[in-house]
Amino acid sequence: MADRHLRATGEQLRDALEPAAELNGVYRGLLKMVLEELERIERQKAQMEQEMAMLLSPYQDTVQRLAEGPGLGVDSAQQIVAEVGVIAATFPSAKKLASWVGICPGFEESAGISKSHRCPTGNRHMRRILNQCALASVRVKGSIFQLLASAPDTSSGS
Numbered sequence: 001m002a003d004r005h006l007r008a009t010g011e012q013l014r015d016a017l018e019p020a021a022e023l024n025g026v027y028r029g030l031l032k033m034v035l036e037e038l039e040r041i042e043r044q045k046a047q048m049e050q051e052m053a054m055l056l057s058p059y060q061d062t063v064q065r066l067a068e069g070p071g072l073g074v075d076s077a078q079q080i081v082a083e084v085g086v087i088a089a090t091f092p093s094a095k096k097l098a099s100w101v102g103i104c105p106g107f108e109e110s111a112g113i114s115k116s117h118r119c120p121t122g123n124r125h126m127r128r129i130l131n132q133c134a135l136a137s138v139r140v141k142g143s144i145f146q147l148l149a150s151a152p153d154t155s156s157g158s
Helices: 010-022 025-055 057-067 074-084 094-101 124-139 144-150
Strands: 108-110 113-116
Touching: 025 057, 025 074, 057 074, 074 124, 094 124, 124 144
Parallel strands: none
Antiparallel strands: 108 113
């Protein structure tokens, strides 16, 4: 049952799980139930991913082009296309899309006094996807986003 990505050897896993042999039968039964539930959830997740890929198959070229961006993968590209649409025709401009996602801070000013710089609520799921992709794009070696993130800030004027 060991995951192939584990660094531990089979012997190290056996040593770590040796105390489990001394567990009360009730606890072993509970652990078995939890592991079966986890397997069921993983099967359902795989089934849902297959269904989503099937539904998005007519837009596969769009998903692939979007997934080529640094920090983006097929999963995140599928989620973006599912949320926004293939051509984002619902949104007349990029500003409207940014407002819908909730990534543009508001700017309220009255008589020279700044009131609020909070971002609107927007679509939390889409905002979360874009934040994760942005963080991943900064970590892609040699990408323009990594270079921009590591550049010294010269906007402070000091």
